[in-house]
Amino acid sequence: MKVTVVGCSGSFAGPASPASSYLVSVDDGQRTWNVLFDLGSGALGPLQRHLDLHDLDAIFLSHLHPDHCADLCGLYVWRHYAPGGAVDGRLPVWGPEGAASRLALMYHGLENGGMDKVFDVDRLHDGATTTVGPMAITARAVRHPVEAFGFRxxxxxxxxxxxxxTDTCENLEPLMKDADLVLADSAFVDGRDEFRGIHLTASRAAQAAVAAGGVKRLVLTHMPAWNDPEVCRAQAEPFWPGVEVAQADAVYHVGPC
Ligand SMILES: [Zn+2]
Ligand SMILES: [Zn+2]
Known part of the structure; x- marks a missing residue:
């Protein structure tokens, strides 16, 4: 399994990275399957450096904040209006309740059917597993002000x-347990952000990984441009020595593939 960080900036695109988007690719011996997790603001640009967009098999949206789904608008244009003709078929997109109508509003408005000519939007359910080629993708509801999911x-x-x-919640355990690689929200900073129920801090992310058990590698991500990554790393380090910080264009090879 190959994981490419297309974008890792939290909450909005930053100078060094677009907002959230992670490309997961698995070769099953016949072909490579490509699944995208989020397509946040700015991410469609660099995605084209990592992948021929024709080769995308599915998109999973963790939630409907624009830093996780805004660039579906650009992907719609690419699939529908290409001078050589529209791309055949509809791309499967999984997201929270209301994703189809939100995507409609983002582009043409509900009365024109929105983007459903291009995207086949289905709803995620807590604990449900979806199979895409050789990948089994389980969604778990997490703790955020809107319906939101983490993925295993x-x-x-x-x-x-x-x-x-997400902030700390009970579903982080089944999401993280025994994972080879955890990409964990670390948007908040201890001592600066006292709100709860929105994001993890780096220390809370590290403690969740410890509590889940069996996690092999922890990468902090979703840091807004106003964070100092070294401050976040230092806050996680007591709980997870050697903790890493995500960077755009980083590639991780996960497991035996
Ligand atoms: Zn976000
Ligand atoms: Zn959010």
Missing amino acids: VESDGAVLCYTGD
């Missing part, structure tokens, strides 16, 4: 966890 991706013994946006 399993393929041929490799396990990836992407928390989406």
